Amino acid sequence: MLKVPCPYVLLERQDCIASLWRHRTYRRLRLHLPKRYCELPHMPFPPSYPEYPTREQFLDYLEDYRRHFGIRPFFRQEVVSAEFDGEFWCVRTKEVVTAAIGGAGEYRSKWLVVATGENAEPAMPEIEGIDLFKGQVMHSCEYRSGEGYQDNKVLVVGCGNSGMEVSLDLSNYNVHTSMVVRDTVHVLPREIMGLSTFRLSVWLLMCLSVQTVDRLLLLTRLVLGDTTCLGIPRPSIGPMELKKVSGKTPVLDVGTISKIKSGDIKVLPGIQSFQEHGVEFIDGRTEDFDVVILATGYKSNVPYWLKENDFFSDKDGFPRKANEWKGKNGLYAAGFSRRGLLGVSIDATNIAYDIAQCCNGIGYEKHKSK
16 A cells, blocks of 8 residues: 655644753653663664663654654744644744744644643742742752762752652762652562563563552562651552553652662652741751752643643643543643653554554645744
């Protein structure tokens, strides 16, 4: 069967692909999962790459992917609105030119693929008194490495994968590091006896129930110990079941727990309020800090520009049904399944196949520009 390419336009707000990985990640970052679970469709990672590619290797892979398939994004195109007019999706854009906004454009298409993802914007928490704090406050997307922080007391707020790794990196630079743990969280070793914990769980889920797999995974406390004793309490339900019902991913430890046990990283409870030079915690204690790093995650920006609230929630900017990738009137969602790069690849394959079934040479129309 002859495959006819379907014309498309790819709009990108930044001046490059993978801007989050290129401009908003710390230097020590590696893929948390084995590379085979992070591949994009039709192109594996080079065999020479390690099991957990570095940030630079992943960026090289994406650039090679773009060149190999001849993908040509329209850069510096910020989508300001997208709305279905009864026949087409009407997408309005503004050109981002350095610090200014350039000319406007408009596209009309039968199909609209929303691929801005789960991590479009940093999530900034509202904490009492944070504007009074005289030290430096930054989101983890601004953090690059612990170099230059050696003479500072640094507080990392958040204990997800980013918070854990930022704390580890600071500690490796001998920075006085503390980490806020407000909620319960599952912490698993990245590998068990040389085997990827994620890969092991995938295999086990093929033949065992989620609850049974959770019981087996929680035996990893024999490796890490009881994290509750370290100030990191576990949720009442297992890691795989929690991921299934809430989308909350377990933390894969790459050395942070060891640093906590040795006292190099101090664990503190939730924040009550900020003061001029420090923080008051919910247990009543206060401590001074020079720098606060908010490892508080990211959020979807879909509600700001998509004029639709049937398929996408206007509250969190995610599809209303978990793992849903297809809406009405040619609307699709790629990268909102909370399944990482594997979920992105699955969504992309499903969407491309679905559109190809009815494409027949119909594409987009560049309606006008100013």
